Amino acid sequence: MGRYILQRLISMIPVLFLVSLVVFFIVHLTPGDPALVMLGEEVNPASLAALRHEMGLDQPIPVQYVTWLSNVLRGDLGHSVQNHQPVLEAILQRLPVTAELTLLAMIISLVIAIPTGILSATRRGSRSDLISTTFALLGVSMPSFFLAILLIFIFSLDLRWLPPIGFTPILEDPIANVKGLILPAITLGAATAAIIARLTRSSLLEILQLEYIRTARAKGLAERWVIYGHALKNAMIPVITIIGLQVGALLGGAIITETIFVLPGVGRLAVDAIFTRDFPVLQGVVLFLSLVYLFVNLTVDVLYAYLDPRIHYG
């Protein structure tokens, strides 16, 4: 297993290199002078030259890249053009909010999706199967921002159960913290729940048709034991892969969710950076989120190898 993890880490090196190139070139895709775009047309030439120098824009592009990459490798993601705060510090400050939100969204979606998928598969063709399959199909198509507005309308403005926007740090008031994150987490997790429920259902249905399940039933095992003891573990293998991939959807979705619910997370930092043309912050956030996503998927792959002994990773 150790060798496999090492191999996977080594195979990530070219991908990481290309990721760094994409992130670096975000600034250079901008039509015209990035420094001018960031500071606006009205800026005085001295400030413009200072920013160009600070960002290394007065250097040839290969030199800029090498300098940028060596800084990144030392943990220096640059400084915000707006408030000169180190980018890494800004990200780490906001990370707990995004981490809590995505974790809660994932927990909510798993709690809804897995039992629904199992119920659907084991009672295939029943009314509960039809209802859950329909909801899963609808959930995949629901725009998160539309769902968010509907949830705010019902649970905040009409019923007044939960706050419509805002964030309370968990250490300050844990109950207010959770209350503030329930609607954002449902918003973010709904589509993921729908996808995982569909996959759990189809994966379990496929497993339940296999020979070893027939054998288990033939030897007189209770149906409950057949499903939970024999079928479910194997049915969960593709589900775990999709959970890893869904982390990407959650991190992307967090950008919209944090904006709607005014949560001070990393996603909101990215949106603010776009509107203030703060490219170092945007680059930092994009790089950071893609590294998190890569790391999560590496973990999932390792877990996959552990769970499925049929897969041998030489």
Place this chain on the structure above:
Amino acid sequence: MAIEETELPLRGGGAGLGALFRPPAQRGSAGEFFARLIRTRLAGVGLAIVIVFAFSAILAPLLAPYSPTKQQITNGLKPPSAEHLLGTDELGRDLLSRILYGGQASLQVGFIAVGIALLVGVTLGLIAGYWSNSWLEAIIMRTMDALLAFPALVLALALVAALGPNLQDAIIAIGIVGIPAYARLTRGQVLSVRERDYIEAARTVGATDFRIIFRHILPNVTAPLIVQSSLGIAFAILAEAGLSFLGLGVQPPIPSWGEMLNAGRGYLQIDPWLIIGPGMAIFLCVLGFNFLGDGIRDVLDPRLRNS
């Protein structure tokens, strides 16, 4: 999806090689495929929804009762009435007209972005699959891995931020984000098809690589690409609406469903129609493409019918 089990009526294949080497893709006919598609309830509903949205977007200039951009401030935030079937927005613009025109932006993004992703992704996938184990494949596939390393919406957002917030650049950004999925899918299919007898036969009779790829391989890897495209359009529409919602897609006064939702949320308690109208439009349109994609997959691969 095993390609030999599909009966999608696609063109191409064994011209000049005779029926002996005719690839499986030539079985069946387009009529048969559509008949089966419509018989699949899911796909039939999906197709109907997509057709309604496509026609209402194309015919918006004829169907819309008012101009989508004409403001009449004194007539703002009016509830639904005989004059304005869905009411008016805060600037007095007719909501129904804006929703009809808004479909143009969404479908444009859906089709063009997926078109870009298909064109580039399939070309790269064909090259990587046909010349597998070459440096070309290594470069292409590692680049695709790198693009997949970004959460899709994060990459789209970053690209739009750099290119500039407007419809055209949103299309390009969403298209780029879609490329790796098509490249990977095509490469996988090519790897399974290229060792078939009819490809070997084409090679034996002296067909060029170009001819083999475009006449013999491409038509036989198309089936899963059709499914992916339908689901891809659904994603593209959602992504555009998301970008426009954040103010990074279609810019006012051009109507777009995402932007309308964003503008309307300030008036949630006064006029919920401003939210329900565009929100339902996005939801139904995306649902239509998802139904269609799922339905086509069912028709193409009966083993997946229950999934």
